Amino acid sequence: MSLLTGTQPPDPIVVEVASGSPPWWEVVGALAPLAVLLAAVLAAVTAFAALRQRSTADRAALEQKRRADDRAEWWRRTQWAIDAATSLDPIRQEAGVEALLQLSYSDLATEEDRLILDAIWVSNPVVNPEDPDAGLPDGGAGQ
Secondary structure (H helix, E strand, O other): OOOOOOOOOOOOOOOOOOOOOOOOHHHHHHHHHHHHHHHHHHHHHHHHHHHHHHHHHHHHHHHHHHHHHHHHHHHHHHHHHHHOOOOHHHHHHHHHHHHHHHHHHHOOOEEEHHHHHHHHHHHHOOOOOOOOOOOOOOOOOOO
């Protein structure tokens, strides 16, 4: 060991450089944080996709339920209007026919519903007063 003086240079430091490739486990160990990040991103994307799909399915189910509820209410009103239109009370008949007319314009009425309403109107004496068989069973009064 030598003492350094102001004029003497320090002893040289020997550095050995390893030129071989590192063992495979060191490479895998170095990539572990990247693998964890990739797994986290993949999990987040999967969770987001599942949430989006569920949200879409819930929205569709809610729309279907709303439509079914609207149709059920439309049919309940239509039943009342049919009962009123076929009533023996002329004022109630007129109210029922007017209600059926308004219900037939609804977006909730299908083509089949409109055909049923047409059949009721044709056989209703309030709507079709010129028809002597209106309001009577098929075949007329005495047949």
